[in-house]
Amino acid sequence: MRSFPEVVPLLADKINLTLPQHIRGHQSFKVSTDAGSLSPALAALHCLAHMYASHSSAPWKDPAHAAWFLSTALSTFSPSLPSSPLPTTPRRTALLSLLSSPETLLTLARHIQVLEGTHRRLLSFLPREFAQQAGMACDPVPPGTRVSGYELDGAWFEGVEDVWGLRREGRGAAAGGGIEDDDRLLEMAIPDREVRGRVAQFLQGLRGQFPGGLREMLERLGPEAVED
Numbered sequence: 001m002r003s004f005p006e007v008v009p010l011l012a013d014k015i016n017l018t019l020p021q022h023i024r025g026h027q028s029f030k031v032s033t034d035a036g037s038l039s040p041a042l043a044a045l046h047c048l049a050h051m052y053a054s055h056s057s058a059p060w061k062d063p064a065h066a067a068w069f070l071s072t073a074l075s076t077f078s079p080s081l082p083s084s085p086l087p088t089t090p091r092r093t094a095l096l097s098l099l100s101s102p103e104t105l106l107t108l109a110r111h112i113q114v115l116e117g118t119h120r121r122l123l124s125f126l127p128r129e130f131a132q133q134a135g136m137a138c139d140p141v142p143p144g145t146r147v148s149g150y151e152l153d154g155a156w157f158e159g160v161e162d163v164w165g166l167r168r169e170g171r172g173a174a175a176g177g178g179i180e181d182d183d184r185l186l187e188m189a190i191p192d193r194e195v196r197g198r199v200a201q202f203l204q205g206l207r208g209q210f211p212g213g214l215r216e217m218l219e220r221l222g223p224e225a226v227e228d
Contacts, residue, residue, distance in 0.1 A: 001076055003091040004226035005029050005045050010053035015060045015101060017070050021218040022079045041099040044108055047125035054119070 001008055005028045012019050035043035035047055060069060098104055105126055112122050189197040 001073060003089040004045070004049060005093075006032075006049035006053055008047055009067070011057060011060060013075075014053050014057035015066050015069070017066060019070075019073065022081055023073060023077050026077075026081060026083070032125075035126070038125075040105060040127055041096045043125045044099040045113075047108065047122050048075060050122055050125075051119070065088055082095060082142070151152055 009024060009029050009031050019029075032038065032043070033047045035134065038046065041199060060066060099108075109126050112119055112126075186200060187191075187194050190199060
């Protein structure tokens with residue numbers, strides 16, 4: 001609590017505890033919702049405090065644990081607590097030093113991006129450049145140690161067939177697909193010959209519904225259906 005007071009009010013709110021005003025109103029326990037005027041390292045620390053309160057609140061809701069949390073806060077921070085910021089501890093200094101590294105901030109941004117959508121608001125604690133890097137759904141924030149990046153002009157995927165490219169070309173191009181085209185796509189997607197044969201037979205029965213073959217079917221169904 002002395003090292004990371006930012007966690008105290010956030011966790012108290014999560015477990016429905018009421019903190020006395022001398023703690024809740026103290027500047028060291030102030031709740032921040034974005035980086036604001038904070039330094040990058042301190043903003044990242046507030047971000048981690050929000051993450052801890054969100055991820056770790058469940059065990060603290062146990063009545064015994066909640067009671068210990070409140071009693072410890074009251075015994076650690078008495079009503080005579082000075083209004084000046086709390087003294088910095090070695091643990092706090094060490095973490096702020098770590099959070100001063102751009103690579104650490106990038107790692108934190110990467111972690112937030114792959115969490116469920118409710119945590120995306122935490123990106124407001126990080127420098128904008130870390131949240132707006134060009135990436136993909138499978139790799140939203142490429143690591144700083146990458147040897148190259150995802151080129152917006154498509155050069156990164158040069159020579160790689162874009163199965164979904166027909167979305168941009170329109171369905172007229174898709175209608176030109178044939179059995180040979182289907183066979184080639186199936187061979188790329190399904191290495192097992194026996195399984196590929198059964199899928200090919202299934203597709204034959206859909207020729208009337210999808211004259212353009214497998215390409216047209218994929219275009220209509222979209223990537224989500226393929227992932228399912």
